[in-house]
Amino acid sequence: MAASPLSLDTLRDADLVASGHRVFEIERDELDRVGGRIGAEFAAACRLVLASRGRVVTTGMGKSGHIARKIAATLASTGTPSFYVHPGEAGHGDLGMITEDDVVLALSYSGESDEVLTLLPVFKRQGNPLISMTGRPQSSLALAADVHLDVNVDHEACPLALAPTSSTTASLAMGDALAVALLDARGFTADDFARSHPAGSLGRRLLLHITDVMHSGEDLPSVSDDASLSAALMEMSRKRLGMTAVVDAQGKLVGLFTDGDLRRALDTDLDVRTASIAQVMTRNPRTIGADQLAAEAARLLETHKINGLIVVDGDNHPVGALNIHDLLRAKVV
Known part of the structure; x- marks a missing residue:
């Protein structure tokens, strides 16, 4: 039986604030755990991208897809050409956007998303290096990948453990870590950033003489x-x-x-x-x-x-x- 919502008359600001604080505490703890696992696999993922002559193609379904889009945008703006491909659309023509020189970064917290797994034979046949980002190192996607980035969390911030919260935050942070590590390795500068953001305020400040x-x-x-x-x-x-x-x-x-x-x-x-x-x-x-x-x-x-x-x-x-x-x-x- 569904719980009855609190009425506005009995709902206290302190309860709302406490709920917000709890989310930050849980996600901060989970980020610490995931960050502590960054090591050889992370370095291998960076080396795969640095050795590539193509782009990083990110993909993922649902909430993982939203995170994959953001990761692609961050990579592209920090010196690593990247774009997102929806796994459902990929099987209907969008796979033609991916060349044999590209690296694929596939996100699925369960590691069992059918839409993503369906694409694996194509990537393998084309010879695309595959980096997976999942919460289950023994999942189908993790085992099929050349490099696996483990973003497993112990607790979602959602009290029902249903809505992806800590897990999506961890995936987003891992993507940011990857982008910044690549930025450092490439010697990417503020001027380089401005050239890819000419319409922004930073671009104006850095490019205008x-x-x-x-x-x-x-x-x-x-x-x-x-x-x-x-x-x-x-x-x-x-x-x-x-x-x-x-x-x-x-x-x-x-x-x-x-x-x-x-x-x-x-x-x-x-x-x-x-x-x-x-x-x-x-x-x-x-x-x-x-x-x-x-x-x-x-x-x-x-x-x-x-x-x-x-x-x-x-x-x-x-x-x-x-x-x-x-x-x-x-x-x-």
């Missing part, structure tokens, strides 16, 4: 160091960046004049109508190189609490300028 956001050429505000303050203000108004570079006779940067410098000058007894730019500019200002990342410019602006930067070449000649609004538009910050 100063040259992609700076104002250059006629748009670069610049005056000579013998110019008047009035001339500098006119240059700032024309270029609309709230600042101007100040250069010497050789075209090298000697100072920077900003809106902030103007406000500070107005607080003094200086006659701004007759003052020269050399009297009010900031000498030896912060600069950045054109080949650096836009994210580095954002860090400089934030660290030194400034709103703009002059971009210089190796000889300290200004080649560009940018301000915080340029980085905001580029979604770097």
